[in-house]
Amino acid sequence: MFDFDKIIERKNDKCRKWDHRFVCSRFGEVPEDFIPLWIADMDFSAPPAVIEGFQRIVQHGTFGYTSCFDEFYDAVITFQRESHHVAVERDWITLTYGTVSTLHYAVQAFCQQGDCVMMNTPVYDPFAMAAQRQGVSVLANPLKIEHGRYIIDFSLVEDQIITHRPKMWFFCSPHNPSGRIWNKEEIRQVSDLCKRHGVILVVDEVHAEHLLEGKFISCLASGCTELDNLILLTSPNKAFNLGGLKTSYSIIPDKTLRKRFRQQLEKNSITSPNIFGIWGLILAYQHGRPWLNELNVYLRNNAQFLTDAVVLHFPQWKMMTPESSYLAWIDVSESTMSATQWVNHFAHHAGVIIEDGSHYVQNGENYIRINFGTQRYWLEQAIDRMRKQYDYQRHS
Ligand SMILES: Cc1ncc(COP(=O)(O)O)c(C=O)c1O
Known part of the structure; x- marks a missing residue:
């Protein structure tokens, strides 16, 4: 009923997640065609009932x-x-x-x-x-x-x-x-x-x-x-x-x-x-409940996709099973680079923006966080780009 696969152009909507200038200020210079999987903001438009309600308020014109x-x-x-x-x-x-x-x-x-x-x-x-x-x-x-x-x-x-x-x-x-x-x-x-x-x-x-x-x-x-x-x-x-x-x-x-x-x-x-x-x-x-129920199915599938991708393509990483939310928490301590290095490397060489676990107050230093609240297309593209960098690092 709701199309969560539909790509929504967000580069110009001034959200922090997709704003190139904002992302560069935070992660250093990143390619223009970057894929942001960081801040906890999803790439889906709000439930239609919210949008239609807002349209009525705007139409009425008093604020x-x-x-x-x-x-x-x-x-x-x-x-x-x-x-x-x-x-x-x-x-x-x-x-x-x-x-x-x-x-x-x-x-x-x-x-x-x-x-x-x-x-x-x-x-x-x-x-x-x-x-x-x-x-x-x-x-x-x-x-x-x-x-x-x-x-x-x-x-x-x-x-x-x-x-x-x-x-x-x-x-x-x-x-x-x-x-x-x-x-x-x-x-x-x-x-x-x-x-x-x-x-x-x-x-x-x-x-x-x-x-x-x-x-x-x-x-x-x-x-x-x-x-x-x-x-x-x-x-x-x-x-x-x-x-x-x-x-x-x-x-x-x-x-x-x-x-x-x-x-x-x-x-x-x-x-x-x-x-x-x-x-x-x-x-x-x-x-919003029908939208939320369907969204949860979509997120569950994305979580499974990411879980499988980590096992298959990033064998030195360990992803915790996310029981809620749309955030994957992945231990990278067994791999060739630290979490901070991976985050910087992906940002600058793959144009994939993820979070460094060291920002999470304490005890997150070995982890990266990936936001999978996005269209499957972006997740697939991001994994593909990251996998190439990972393989390169592993075998160089
Ligand atoms: C644990 C937690 N609390 C609060 C927030 C933000 O909530 P709000 O938008 O209501 O400020 C977030 C956003 O990621 C969060 O993860």
Whole structure:
């Protein structure tokens, strides 16, 4: 029903992913015909219902100040219930301007200079930036690998918490960059530790809707977390590829926590939504599910394609099985070059732009990350170009 194979010309749409000048500023000079498989932005157009809704708004032609009206709350409550089987109360919801900026405001609200925030590394690097930009340090808890999957080293976590007394734990669920989905027992343990030691648990669930393998458990699922020290952050931005709308929301069941968080938002005048942002969320949540379901099938096939390609063409690399999202996390430590060298080499010699795992706070140095949220055509072309360089390096 939806054509995810359709190539969309993005070189001129001013997105960071495809903008030659922007990419060169980040990766050095790269060929004009580069293929970008880096930043977590997909190359598919948004669900038709969102586009048609926006057309109606544009046609109407007024773009005045708005507020969080009922349809917004209803859309969030219904989407969370239908997608993740959780009961969200209207009062718990606060609209924000993107999950990343909300992480920054959360640090401002609950930490002081000199405090620290715990996170399981490797992890999405804005987690660290949100802390460090406020003079708050990162308490990195390195994830361990067991049977090819990341696991949390809970005894180390507890030692670290006792020693360093973090104010918050930024927990990425599902995990970016690996796509690992945490199970109920793991989330429960995270919550219990937070509760026992007075740490605020901040869960980022923005990758919860791209499910490739297994079952996602929301931190709001019954019996999963203590609700009185929980902040859930999410947005439709990954699910429906709406990142440029810069709109997200938080769910905070506890009244006192919520009040302090909202006061911090008010201090920064984060009070009324962007008209396209709020409608984008409502339209996607109300009407985007058929698109999302088909997209997940497409992403699953891309994940399989990449898994097979790595086994076949890059025998020294090991790809983690992505359980969610559209990001492949690949260990290249057994190969002839380091991750940083591979990333630079592919950018300059193959015109394929991928991410260097060393950006993911800590413990990602042996990894590269490939975004497979694109048309199969680009994935095939990129693999072909990379394979030639890989073979050349291996045999030279
Ligand atoms: C874990 C995680 N959180 C947040 C974001 C960005 O979310 P938003 O667009 O709502 O700021 C990303 C984007 O890649 C992400 O991977």
